[in-house]
Amino acid sequence: MRFLSFFALLSTAAAAVVNYPRASFYPESEEFSLTVGGKKIDTVNFANNYDYAHLAMDAGSPVEFRLKAKTQSSITSYILSPRGQNFGAKISGNELVFSASKPQYFIILINKVKEMVILVDPIEKDVPKDKGDGIFNVLDYKADNSGKAITKGIQDAADAAAKKPGSIVYVPAGSYLMGNLLLKSFTSLYLAPGAALRFTGNRNDYKTLFTKAGLFDGTWWIQTEPASDGVKIYGRGTIDGNGKYTRSQKYMASLVVPVGTKNFKYDGVLVRDGSFWAVTPIQAKDVEFTNLKILNRHDVTQDDGIDVVESQRVTVKRSIAIANDDSYSCKTWEPNLDTTKPYPFKPQVVKDIVFDDCMSWTECYSFKIGQGVVEDQSNVLFKNGVVYNAGVGMGVHHLYGSKTASNITFDTIDVENLHGNSGGIATWLALHIKDNGNNRGVGPIKDVTVKNIRARVKGTREGLIQGWSDKFKVSGVTFSNVFMGDSKTPATTLKEMNMVNTSFSEGIKFANTK
Numbered sequence: 351m352r353f354l355s356f357f358a359l360l361s362t363a364a365a366a367v368v369n370y371p372r373a374s375f376y377p378e379s380e381e382f383s384l385t386v387g388g389k390k391i392d393t394v395n396f397a398n399n400y401d402y403a404h405l406a407m408d409a410g411s412p413v414e415f416r417l418k419a420k421t422q423s424s425i426t427s428y429i430l431s432p433r434g435q436n437f438g439a440k441i442s443g444n445e446l447v448f449s450a451s452k453p454q455y456f457i458i459l460i461n462k463v464k465e466m467v468i469l470v471d472p473i474e475k476d477v478p479k480d481k482g483d484g485i486f487n488v489l490d491y492k493a494d495n496s497g498k499a500i501t502k503g504i505q506d507a508a509d510a511a512a513k514k515p516g517s518i519v520y521v522p523a524g525s526y527l528m529g530n531l532l533l534k535s536f537t538s539l540y541l542a543p544g545a546a547l548r549f550t551g552n553r554n555d556y557k558t559l560f561t562k563a564g565l566f567d568g569t570w571w572i573q574t575e576p577a578s579d580g581v582k583i584y585g586r587g588t589i590d591g592n593g594k595y596t597r598s599q600k601y602m603a604s605l606v607v608p609v610g611t612k613n614f615k616y617d618g619v620l621v622r623d624g625s626f627w628a629v630t631p632i633q634a635k636d637v638e639f640t641n642l643k644i645l646n647r648h649d650v651t652q653d654d655g656i657d658v659v660e661s662q663r664v665t666v667k668r669s670i671a672i673a674n675d676d677s678y679s680c681k682t683w684e685p686n687l688d689t690t691k692p693y694p695f696k697p698q699v700v701k702d703i704v705f706d707d708c709m710s711w712t713e714c715y716s717f718k719i720g721q722g723v724v725e726d727q728s729n730v731l732f733k734n735g736v737v738y739n740a741g742v743g744m745g746v747h748h749l750y751g752s753k754t755a756s757n758i759t760f761d762t763i764d765v766e767n768l769h770g771n772s773g774g775i776a777t778w779l780a781l782h783i784k785d786n787g788n789n790r791g792v793g794p795i796k797d798v799t800v801k802n803i804r805a806r807v808k809g810t811r812e813g814l815i816q817g818w819s820d821k822f823k824v825s826g827v828t829f830s831n832v833f834m835g836d837s838k839t840p841a842t843t844l845k846e847m848n849m850v851n852t853s854f855s856e857g858i859k860f861a862n863t864k
Contacts, residue, residue, distance in 0.1 A: 495524025541587025576610030817854025
């Protein structure tokens with residue numbers, strides 16, 4: 351009970367609510383204040399176009415949310431996403447009031463001024479003690495929690511924990527500037543609420559591992575040891591990539607990299623402000639991400655949310671990813687080529703991947719296969735997704751490589767809004783093959799299922815089911831229960847779905863059940 355009372359567990363008639371404290375690195379939102387179940391929730395002033403708050407609650411009876419637009423005298427318009435659910439929203443002066451009965455993620459726009467992202471997680475279970483047998487508290491290893499000096503205490507604690515398999519590296523509330531962190535087999539990293547690890551942005555503090563063509567040198571910030579087993583990262587703290595500043599220093603980092611590992615688990619830690627592909631399982635097997643929150647900026651390019659790279663049996667469940675670049679994607683690449691130089695093993699396939707209950711906001715693709723298909727990608731499922739706003743809702747972009755993307759399913763996706771374009775593509779669905787002209791290969795797309803879709807907008811340009819040639823086609827595309835706009839009946843023709851560009855494709859069919 352000491353932990354729960356410290357972090358303000360509140361029992362109400364509706365549910366229990368926990369406020370996660372704002373780390374000292376971060377200022378309070380100037381635009382918004384938030385109360386949930388009568389409890390004041392810490393807010394964070396973040397990017398130029400959105401702020402956020404992080405809390406937890408039990409599932410059960412409805413609990414009231416009151417979001418105040420502090421700089422507005424009244425609310426004249428709002429968007430509350432996910433739009434497909436009824437939260438009983440109402441306006442009370444300059445407050446938006448609504449209710450939710452389970453933990454979930456929200457994006458809210460009031461008066462077209464600035465979005466507020468509300469991150470509601472389940473209340474933690476199995477919270478470790480901060481001291482005891484098998485607990486390696488980083489403060490005991492002289493970690494600096496003031497955020498004023500870079501610390502090696504976290505790595506020292508991790509090295510000590512690795513000598514006793516099953517141990518936990520405990521990071522208490524505080525602000526930590528940290529260099530590269532390597533996690534070894536059967537070691538868990540726990541970030542307590544209010545704990546924030548921050549990338550310094552200065553290349554001299556890190557081991558450079560790759561160079562991204564057309565951009566900068568980069569590193570893997572927090573990674574597993576190759577050939578490791580049973581690593582876990584969890585808690586309700588923050589991993590902060592300091593991306594805007596890092597890119598200004600002509601440097602970049604992937605923030606969380608489970609590489610060459612198996613049986614990796616990740617639960618609950620917030621990832622923010624990436625300078626490159628933020629979360630990248632690489633050549634990994636049997637990986638689980640739960641309650642994964644990635645808050646990147648829209649003014650930093652190539653800051654993908656999560657990219658599953660050359661990995662098998664990966665599940666991402668209950669997630670939100672905000673980025674300039676793709677929110678959720680799978681990729682395979684050529685070996686020993688810029689970003690792949692540090693990969694530990696020979697190239698591997700992507701197979702048996704599930705993205706379930708994921709929310710996206712991006713300038714590019716929300717849910718995507720590609721661009722790299724240098725090795726086969728198969729059995730990938732995107733389901734129960736929400737596209738708050740994107741350049742492209744979902745798709746397969748086969749641009750690099752000669753292998754096959756097959757058995758790809760998009761199931762139960764709500765495309766709420768689209769804007770702009772991604773490389774000239776601006777549509778709810780794009781399945782297309784191209785040759786990038788650098789002798790990096792061309793390959794087919796096969797057996798794609800698109801079902802139970804609500805495309806509230808179609809995009810400003812035509813959708814694509816476009817192959818490259820008679821040899822490299824898009825084939826075997828099945829549409830089932832695709833609802834365009836506010837239609838109550840599913841589409842029965844490609845024209846209804848604005849999918850009019852179908853060159854070098856075959857085997858397109860409809861299998862509606864509604």
